[in-house]
Amino acid sequence: xxxxxxxxxxxxxxxxxxxxxxxxxxxxxxxxxxxxxxxxxxxxxxxxxxxxxxxxxxxxxxxxxxxxxxxxxxxxxxxxxxxxxxxxxxxxxxxxxxxxxxxxxxxxxxxxxxx
Numbered sequence: 001x002x003x004x005x006x007x008x009x010x011x012x013x014x015x016x017x018x019x020x021x022x023x024x025x026x027x028x029x030x031x032x033x034x035x036x037x038x039x040x041x042x043x044x045x046x047x048x049x050x051x052x053x054x055x056x057x058x059x060x061x062x063x064x065x066x067x068x069x070x071x072x073x074x075x076x077x078x079x080x081x082x083x084x085x086x087x088x089x090x091x092x093x094x095x096x097x098x099x100x101x102x103x104x105x106x107x108x109x110x111x112x113x114x115x
Contacts, residue, residue: 002026002105004096009109016086020109022079022096030074033099036081038092039108046092049081050099064090086113 008020020036036048049060049070058070069082079096091113095104 002098004104004106006094006096006106006109009094009111011112011114012086013115014087014113016113017082017084018086018111020081020083020094020096020111022081022106024077024079024096027098029072029077034072034079035097035099036070036079036094037097037104038090038094038111040089040092043092045095045103048094051079083111086111088113 003025005023006020008018010018012018031053033050033052035050037045038048039045047061048064049058049068051058051070051072055072060068067083067085071080072078091111093108093110095106095108097104
């Protein structure tokens with residue numbers, strides 16, 4: 001059974017930083033591209049970033065480019081999202097998932113950016 005458990009969210013002031021983690025199990029993590037998506041209050045899921053299986057290729061939504069960094073540790077079966085210069089509009093529940101169609105399977109982690 002595929003399991004993806006997100007953690008690291010919280011309340012942070014504008015301009016602050018957070019590092020999200022996603023622990024993967026139930027599949028061969030190192031062979032899959034992975035993505036982060038987010039869902040703001042009252043809105044649908046939006047793609048944030050994708051990383052290829054080896055970690056050498058990444059892509060970002062324009063809204064987070066230059067502020068967020070996706071990475072992975074295949075030895076630890078863990079995906080990361082380093083978020084810097086956070087803005088109130090980054091407030092959302094963040095989910096990790098395999099790249100591709102379909103909803104993320106996990107519960108997500110709440111990120112709230114507010115003063």
